[in-house]
Amino acid sequence: MNCIFCKIVSGEIPCAKVYEDEKILAFLDIKPVNLGHVLVIPKEHYANMLETPHDIIAGIFQKSKELMISIKTAMSADFVVLSVVGIDVPHFHIHLLPRYSSDGLHNFWPTKLIEV
Numbered sequence: 001m002n003c004i005f006c007k008i009v010s011g012e013i014p015c016a017k018v019y020e021d022e023k024i025l026a027f028l029d030i031k032p033v034n035l036g037h038v039l040v041i042p043k044e045h046y047a048n049m050l051e052t053p054h055d056i057i058a059g060i061f062q063k064s065k066e067l068m069i070s071i072k073t074a075m076s077a078d079f080v081v082l083s084v085v086g087i088d089v090p091h092f093h094i095h096l097l098p099r100y101s102s103d104g105l106h107n108f109w110p111t112k113l114i115e116v
């Protein structure tokens, strides 16, 4: 399968590993929004969250919470954002992003709200 995250799981492509168990791998994003930006993925390939079994989702979110605590401490972040974007790499993954009140990123989401 020509999936970059599957190649990272198999070791064909190297990564800066943050956490690994039998089902989950977490590694640093190669294009971090802020330093310490981590991706958490199931080792098995699922194209997106809708195709991922409930037990895998439960495990990956539980581990993500633990990693958020570690990232907040390690990066001295003000808070850590968890996001599932799902339109970049077609292998289910969670972004964990350390944020700082002074990082200038403001709100991630563009809005169509028109001020009146």
Ligand SMILES: [Zn+2]
Pocket (backbone or CB within 6 Å): 003, 004, 005, 006, 007, 044, 045, 046, 090, 091
């Ligand atoms: Zn994959």
